[in-house]
Amino acid sequence: MGSVRANGAPSRDHHIPLLAQFIAERRPGVNVHDLGGGASHVVAYAPLMNLAEWGVAVEQPEYAVLALPRDLQTRMVIFGGIALLAAVLVAWIDVRRVVKPLRTLTAAAARIGAGDLASPVAMQRGDEVGTLARTLEGMRQGLCDLIEKRKRHEAELEKRVEQRTEEVTALLATSEAFASTLDLSALLEMILSESRRVCPGADAGMVAILEKHSGSLAPVASFNCNLEALQQVRLRPGEGVVGKVFQSGRTSLLTDDELEREDGDIGQDNLGHFKASCLHFGRARSALSVPLVAKQNSVGVLIVYDFDGPLSLSEHELKVLQAIGSHAVAVENAQLYEEVQQKEALRGQLLAKVITAQEEERHRIARELHDESAQALTALMMALDAVEKGMPAIPHEQREKLHHARSLTEGALGDVRRMIWDLRPIVLDDLGLGSAVRWYAQQRLEAEDIRVHVSVSGLRERLPARLETELYRILQEAITNIAKHAQARNAWVRLCRTNGRLSVSVEDDGRGFQVDALGPADQGGCGLGLLGMRERIELLGGSLAVHSLPGRGTHLTIEVLVEGNGG
Template sequence: MTMHRLRLPRVSRISSRLILFLALSVVLTALAISMVTAILGSRDARARVEGQLTSVVALKRQEIAAWINNLHLNLEIILSETGIEGDLRLLTSPGAPTDLKEAAYSRVRAQFFWAAFRTNLFDEVFFMDREGVVLAATAPGREGQRLGLNDYFLHGSIGEYIEQPSYSLSLGQMTVVASAPVADQEGQVGVVAGLTDLSSLNQIMIERAGLGETGETYLVGSNHRLLTYLRRPGYSIPETYVRTAGADAAVDRKMSGAATYANYSGVTVIGVYHWIPELQVALIAEQEEAEALRSTRMVLYITGGVAAVAVALAILAGVALTHRIVRPLADLGATAELISAGRLDAEAPTVRDDEIGALAGAFNRMTTRLRSLVEGLERHAGHLRALNEAAQRISSSLDLEALLPHVAEGLVRTFEYDAVHMLLLTEQDRGQLHSCTHAEIRCSGAVSVDLAHPQVGLSPALLLVARTGEEVLTSRRADDSAGSAAYLDIAVPVRTRGELVGVLELVAGETHLLDDLDLYTARTLADQLAIAVENSRLYQHAHELAAAEERQRLARDLHDAVSQTLFSVGLIAEVLPRLYERDPEQGKARLEELRQLTRGALAEMRTLLLELRPSALAESRLPDLLKQLAEAVTGRARIPVEVLVRGDVDDLPAAVTGVLYRIAQEALNNVAKHSAASRAVVQLEHDSRAVTLVIADDGRGFDPGAGGTGRLG
């Protein structure tokens, strides 16, 4: 039997062996570096992302705990109100007089409405007796319901309890109920509970700080139902159920940890999950694996490209070195050893004017370019870090007064610029200038500048950009050896939606001039500053819009009252001619009623104008305002109100006038609603010592010795 051995072709020429050896060395080294880089980079990237997500989960866990504490705290505030426990005990007493129970019911509901709508935490507040029957609630439809089998009643009878989120078919949204026991000296009274939606939890989950471009956080219920909104569209609540490795571990096994798995949409993510026992929900933070490993892949691509270039250079070097490889190669080898040890300033001797000398020269040029490349990469990395820090600061702050000096100081410290100036335009030919200099790493406060009459110290470049909106590069000159550009001053515009809102200026330091990388930094930072200015404007606009909506709501409420009065006027006016022909006396009475209604409607309209224009309240005389309130009550409730003024009240401070007006307004509303009076008197007295406001009526009154609710109205 004949056996054949596999033989590789033998390379006999030294040049071929040298070329093959160099090529294999570079390829194997590049492969080894690529594998190590891939393994270590991937591991480091995963650990870094898991750490970031863990920090985000911990922060959001604290915010959720604070939200839960606020719910319990507001229930405690309700029960801490003076007399509330006695009123609740009275509601549960079957033998209590009806009028006392009705008064207690009114006070309890008033307190519940205050807790529900003034604190903006609860959508509903209700009280259940010891059998679970709802006796008082902000939602009338809930009163009388038997809720004794619900967990929030059973656990709330023992201590503070919050029910896990559930979907309310009547409200069409996810809700949470917090409950607490009510007890007095006689023992258990019942349970008070508050119902709220998950808008606050949604707001906590929407915050994307530390999550990158593809990261998100969301909550999953104990039945795997999605509780908060997702970043991707098409996943609605309550139809969406999340069954991923992270959700299963947190919900089914009540575990907390981190893993890599396919998320709800099938995309591979790095996720951190945490079980929250208080709410019986899972908090999940995820970031796509592609984004987490992006930097590692870029390093692999760069390594592969460098390896390919190195192989080509090795082959060329082998061909050149075959001519003379004894002493010239030894010299080059010694130089190469110095460079591999980190001596990038080492140079090969070029005493010979032949191929070896040319090779030595090329080797030296390559070393020079390598030094430049390393320095450029380090500087570029510094620019990217500074831009990233500035972007994080800009995305997390809406206060431009604090943001701009911080960013300017960071640029001066990182790149040793001589100065950084940021001009924020506030109006035509005016702005706020923030400056930071390298002399003492000191940033001055904002300085108001008049661009039409510029002060001494404003650079011409900054003024030119502010006037023309075009970037200005000062003292640009070409570098013949490197073909790069150098600047003494870079000024770029800051634009948002095509509008010039500011100028960013970088001034060269003493150690180096500015180059294209600094120009790129200035342009990128200007774009980020434009986003910050736009975010600040949107934030301000949102506040103004909320105020406008509140005024419109108030106008609608008051307009409804005026409409009812005018409707009554129309009915009386329609029947008045026929009534007057049939019974003149009754016609006169109806005519007087018509007069009162119209005067009351006019007073209501004036009150509407005061509410819509608060400045008019400070400009009006207090006696006129009191007469206007009296006419409104007379027209609306048919109660004659007499206004008596004694003393000079025209010099009262605006704040005192506003307080007295609100007191009279609330008191007269109570007279109209609750007193059943036939007449009322408003008396205002002012002397050198004090101002006194008295509102009296001949109605049924109340017992001053009875326990109050602690309210002022």
């Protein structure tokens, strides 16, 4: 609020000091007059253009002057605050609209990173966040698919590993079982047993082995078949399923019609024996044939039959059966061992016959020497004695010749008697092994200045004649070796019978030798030698051990069962 007044004496106005400069310069202006006490007035002056002496001065309290701008300022502040709050709210809402989905996506990504792929990323938006959500969901589904594929792959691998482990375990068990025996029959039973375990659906089966002497395949083991009828079968390589599998070396799984067609070339006799072996089953509906291979050569065939329908076999089971067939080197080894055993038994029989013939010949020669040569020499000595007594006046020269002839005859008679003792000592027949060994050791070793120590226990009863003879020959050879080679001062011979077992020991304190360095030629160098002793002991089913070192003497021990040799 202001007032307009004409004032001819402006000096009387208390605002004049503030306006003096404006009036003097005749220019408009505004100033603030502080009246004290917190009161201020705004004074404005403007000169009148046409009236040089006149001007207009307006004054008003400062609060009144500033009321409108302050009100406007207040309104502007209020409106600005409201606008700011609205902007913040809008920004907050917009940020929340973006941040919340991002947080959701972050949490989903964290779950996926932690391995939780079960929860889907569900967000339906058309903006970039929606695109990101769809990408993350696609990644989740892709990971789920990959994990599922990996699980299936791992499951398949585990199954294959289990099958392979089972296969290796079966092969290891089979190999250990095969390696544990050289008995062909037991080995074939193992093969059949393992085939039944792997192929439980099989109703019957057999193993046919190539006979070397005939070149034919002969069934030698079976299950659920009449083996007696099967053993009449002889198949040529290439004849029937068995012969074809043997010839080709490839596994064959045949069904009804195929089996009948492949067996069409089997001879009537063989076919009849085959049918007779499985009469209680009827006609086979399928058959699996596996070649038994050793060193890339077939030695036989394993065949299993199903009389109800096709054999149900997995690839794994088929591989196990084929692996069993590939381990047939054990069958070949068992065959070779059986052949060696047969040859060894034959050799033993021949050796026993040779030794028996030798003993009989020794006995015959000893008897002839005793009955003929010894008697003739004894008669000659008696005749020489009679001549000497009947001719008391015989010249000295002739008497010396008679004495010389008698001495020669007496020496020859002694040699004949020693030969008789060597060939067949009478004391062995009359008094037994202990007395014969004692007599021979004393006669043979004391002549070489070797002290003899003989110990005999448990031989009150006579041993079987064959056992006595064989042991006497062995001990005779051992004692002879001491006399010839040992250069010993003492020799000990011990015989002890306990609990059906006879233990014999021959020991000397001679020069000894290196047993490992002694070859077969050295062992048989004198008489029977160690080789001959071993052969005789093996015929008796006993054992012979030789312990010796250079300069430490020799110790020979023999163990033999009395009961197994006629006792």
